[in-house]
Amino acid sequence: MAETVEQKQEFSRGLEGVIAAETKIGYVDGINGILAYRGYDIETLTNQSNYEEVSYLLLYGKLPSEKEYIEYVSELKKEMYIEDDVYELIKKISRTAHPMSSLRTVVSYIGGKDKTSVDPDVKQQEEIGIKLIAKMPTIVAAIKRASSGEDFIKPDPELSYAANFFYQSAGRKPDTVEAKMMDTALILHADHGMNASTFSAMLTISTLSDMYSAITSAISTLKGPLHGGANERALALIKETGSPDNAEKVLSEKMEKKEKIMGFGHRVYKVYDPRAKILKGYAEYITKKNGQEKLFQTATKIEDLMVNRLGEKGIFPNVDFYSGILYYSIGFPPDVFTPIFAVGRISGWVARSYEYVQNNRLFRPRSRYAGEKAPRRYVPINERN
Ligand SMILES: CC(=O)SCCNC(=O)CCNC(=O)[C@H](O)C(C)(C)COP(=O)(O)OP(=O)(O)OC[C@H]1O[C@@H](n2cnc3c(N)ncnc32)[C@H](O)[C@@H]1OP(=O)(O)O
Ligand SMILES: O=C([O-])CC(=O)C(=O)O
Incomplete structure (x- = not known):
């Protein structure tokens, strides 16, 4: 019998070192300790930029002009609200669920309410992604407050992305240093190569599933202790x-x-x-x-x-x-740390899934079979011991 691909090829446990996609979004050099988004190193971005601009950069490949920046920020502000039934759901599940489980459920629920998630075209995938980037801080802050038994605080359109997240979570506006720290943390978490959660999002969207599903997969994957957990x-x-x-x-x-x-x-x-x-x-x-x-x-x-x-x-x-x-x-309970990671990473998840689906090919690796040889004799149940 001819040799199969699985028999011929070396395999890499955990896909270590396997290059499975090409990207223009982010660069990780693990030998020299360099991380850059679209060519800008993270030291420069955390010193000079802000999360909204970095999010735009990841999505569109360039720093926005002033006009593009204003438009992007106003799109995020338009989409940052969540509906009353979503707050209700958050209240209900946060009684028992870990905030990462709540986050996964809430994103999935919002997806279920959006008809464009049924069979989205590529452009709609991007639109869904922007809605999720906008809503993520609102959702995570609401989960934080519900888990701590606190009343919800609605977004404040006057605040930046990071400050608004802090405000809705803490119930007070951050001082300048707190706002800068939150913004920096979100930028630093925004993208990181084909890490497990990003891969998970890309894998899901590669089946031409929808962006809500891709982000739900990513959240599920980020939750684990070997990754964001x-x-x-x-x-x-x-x-x-x-x-x-x-x-x-x-x-x-x-x-x-x-x-x-x-x-x-x-x-x-x-x-x-x-x-x-x-x-x-x-x-x-x-x-x-x-x-x-x-x-x-x-x-x-x-x-x-x-x-x-x-x-x-x-x-x-x-x-x-x-x-x-x-x-x-700065006052966050430990079980909200990984959801904060997700607030930062949402831009990377969306940008990479969108980049991939525009030039899509189904992800489908193989595994080497190490079980019993076929054909095995089928033993009827009354003859088995
Ligand atoms: C955002 C992020 O996802 S960053 C990563 C967050 N995760 C963690 O911090 C969890 C702790 N770290 C780890 O488990 C690992 O370092 C990982 C999963 C992140 C990467 O690991 P891998 O590349 O798969 O390496 P692997 O787990 O095979 O470890 C290689 C060797 O280093 C050791 N090692 C790796 N990380 C650690 C650690 N944190 N503590 C102790 N030993 C470690 C392993 O025991 C193994 O030793 P061995 O060769 O003697 O068996
Ligand atoms: O790159 C990885 O494997 C994990 C990581 O640091 C990240 O996702 O930020």
Whole structure:
């Protein structure tokens, strides 16, 4: 019998190193620690731009003119509201669900209300994507408030994307530094190559399913602790450690049990994640300002020990290690950290899914069969032991 593709080809566990798409959106250099969106490095964008502009850049491939910027922002403001039944749903499910599960359900529900999701053409996929970029902060803030038993706060059209998210979540307007920190965190999370959740969105849209479904898939994928879910667990580790003096003992116990240390390691970066460097600076600033220095000192002690032990293997803090301290210090509960990641990542999910579907080819890898050889003799039920 002729050899099949599965028998002939080497396979890559977890698709490591496999290049499955071409993109003009974002560039990740895991050896030199570089992350750039459309050619602009993240250090420049976080210093000089804002989330709305970065979102436009990811979607349309260029920085907007003043007119394009005003139009894009007003489109986001027009679409940022959610309806009363969505608030009701959020109230109901937030009694028991983790905020990431609520987010997944809410995006799916909104998709069910939108008739364009039935059989969208490519242009409609983009329009749905922009609606979701606009609504994401409103949805996540509402989930945060419902889970904490607080009343909802509607969006304020006078505020920027990041400030509005903060305002609806916290119930007060951010000061200038808080607004800048939130904006920076959202920019840093906006896009990151073909990470698992982005791949999940692209995979879904490659079947010509709709953008709501693609984003629902992405949220489901981001939730896991090996991906976006690590930020919540990284803070839990820092809090469990309690003080720098305990770090050695806590890490040794976990590593003896072969537990992964959350917020460390990366499939692509074998050096310090450039996003973690920026977030670490903000985490240091805000913990000092809020009298939570111990949290930061404990985190840096964990970092030092981890880098000493595993730096040679290319294991350093990733984006999820310091983001949690930052969010926590400005008042967000840990189970909302991964939904905040989703607020930032929504632009990348939409941009990459839209880019892909414009030049679509179904994703369909194969797996090597390692089971029993066919044909097996079928044993009737009364003869089986
Ligand atoms: C936004 C993001 O998604 S960033 C990533 C967030 N996830 C985390 O922080 C969870 C912790 N980290 C990890 O689990 C991993 O580093 C991943 C999943 C992110 C990437 O891992 P992979 O490329 O699949 O590497 P893999 O899990 O195979 O690990 C390779 C080796 O490094 C070790 N390693 C990797 N990360 C860690 C870690 N965080 N703690 C301890 N050891 C680690 C593994 O135990 C393995 O060791 P071995 O070769 O002795 O068996
Ligand atoms: O790229 C990855 O695999 C994970 C990651 O850092 C991200 O999605 O931001």
